[in-house]
Amino acid sequence: MPIHEHWQATAEAKGFEITARVDDRYHLMLRCNSCGGAHRSKLHVLMTSQPLCPHCMDARRRKDAEAAGLIWLGRDPDDRHYGFYQAPCGHKLRRQFELVKRIAAGECAHRCERCQHEKEEAEARARGWSLIGPAPTKGPGYRRYRHACGHEQTIARANMQSGRFNCANCGEGWSTAPSFIYCMRFALPGLAPLVKLGFSRNPDSRLHWQLKRSPDIEGTILRSVAIRNGHTAQSLEKKMHAALRRDHRDSVIPPDQYRPWLRVKSEIYAAGLEPTILELLDELGRSRQPGKGAGARERQPRKACGRDRGRDPG
DSSP, X not given: OOOOHHHHHHHHHTTEEEXXXXXXXXXXXXXXXXXXXXXXXXXXXXXXXXXXXXXXXXHHHHHHHHHTTOEEEEEOTTOTTEEEEEOTTSOEEEEEHHHHHHHHTTSSOOOOHHHHHHHHXXXXXXXXXXXXXXXXXXXXXXXEEEETTSOEEEEEHHHHHHTOOOOTTTOOOTTTSOEXXXXXXXXXXXXXXXXXXXXXXXXXXXXXXXXXXXXXXXXXXXXXXXXXXXXXXXXXXXXHHHHHHHHOGGGBOOHHHHTTTBSOSSOXXXXXXHHHHHHHHHHHHHHTSTTSOTTOOOOOSHHHHHHTTTOOOO
């Protein structure tokens, strides 16, 4: 079958050379003038639009994959918008070409579904739960979990990471669960160091997942004392705060000074009060040492604060 001159001229204008007619009168073999690769094309495509060289396209996709930290494996034969890639972890990913370009440009990052699933399984195991799967009715931030007691529950993944939740079947509420009274120190931008006295079932989770508005904020747990339940911890903490506010009113920091960095409305003091707060916690800890009696009553903080009455908070 002949190759007409106006066909060849059209091919040359679009960056190709017709090398043969194949299959039937509607198909041609085109050789790319850029890479030299040949591919089969419809005559209609050549004459009415711009043919695309699959070899050049694969080269661009391979380059995009390399820039995105992936390895190009090939196109998805079932969807021309997708390709297969190998992630750094070794798992095979199916991704849109445009998404890979965005990753290569630094606009976003890739995430391996298998690695992500394994990570979420490990998070659940660390809390005594097992991951069941997504929770479509609650949104992308939730998962279905099964507790060691057999109870199944929908929980926000952020809460599973922080431990700030309870099993609805066998879990204890904050008032009956073991708790801690703690002292934390914060270093906030442009401010002198601050300290916080509070209580929580999990002070570490309280610090990193609830109080700080940014992970870059520097915060440290200076001391914590175990209390038999949340109700007792709250009662003791309130008495301590009442004594501190009474005896060291000038050390109470207004909320508007730390609101941009901390999710808390009160209970923040100047760092000069740190020794006094630690002394209160030391006294509380000594009152709960073995030998004081299982039902020993925690000492009141009034005397400890009274010794510091009138002291310059610094």
